[in-house]
Amino acid sequence: MRMRAYRKRWLWLPNSDLEEWARDLPHRAASRVAVRFLPTGKDRDSIVAIEIGAGARRVAVLGQVHAEELNGGVLARNLVERLIEPGALPEGLTVCVYPRVNPTGHRLGIRRNGLVVKPPGDHFAGFTTERDPENPTMFDAWGQNPTNPADVGFNLTACWSRDSAPETVAVRQDLDAFMPHFAFDLHGARLDKPVASDGDQTLLGLIWLTSSSEKSRLERAIVKNSDVATRADKLRRLSELSIPPQHIVEHSQRMAASIAESVPREIAAFPRSIFTGLGPYLAASGIPSLIIELGYGTETPVTTEVPRAAWLEPTLTQIARGTIEEIDPRQALDISVLRYPILPHRPMSAMDRARMAGARHSR
């Protein structure tokens, strides 16, 4: 089977191999699979979108918005591998997986998208965790990482309501056509956390929309931070939404509660300050969403534990069957707060990459 060729370097999979893997999926899938390659411009890598199934309930899963957060992309790919197996896709569901939203950043081995074009006005108030310490009310969308000067370009979490980064524009347009009812945004986080002796290293960190007032605040911020060209359209779309804010809040809470209930491992609510990027953009746009931070506590840039599709499957089944509606949203309030400090991301070294390439893939 061709799949075998990728297994040994499943973590650090080059873009060309990712595309080849995706192209092959329809030939070996038990369910309907449509693969799209979203262009992001000259000399830039395409974003792979894999749509599985043809059910009425639609779920989007996005990985590697930050290119060096490899484990989110691995979870996305493992989910695809699982869902194409006979009988694995829950009836009534369509899942669209974008395993690597930032492919050019991945090729360059950086966090940002590597677009070395400084836009007019490089600072704006927006969503990103990478604040300018001199000016905490302003956020840095485009820039260079001082600890790794090669890490240049846009931080895609800051670009979902802007047209600055071709990656977010491409994915936004694809999502607009796909119209998901729910979305998962997969990230990775380094934690100051001891490694468990049983080999279960990954802590699932969850972040979700908590109140209607937060949604209104996000809507205002998104409109404010949209490019002039997209602002009118954004205003129109937000005003056209007939979905009550409470629905978005409760369904986002249900997603978190469902994961917490069905995944037998350490789960924690991440700090609200990093409710940034795609999750808030989707929540404010009327789509219940959950940010999942795959937290690892090792010296390596990603955990050596391979993220399992089984972490998302029970929740997808509940979405497909509609039983997610039966979950009491208040259960999300019982999820304990993260008790480990979050460490800064470390630039990936040549040795890290070699380790990733040699890492074994198993499920």
Ligand SMILES: [Zn+2]
């Ligand atoms: Zn991230």
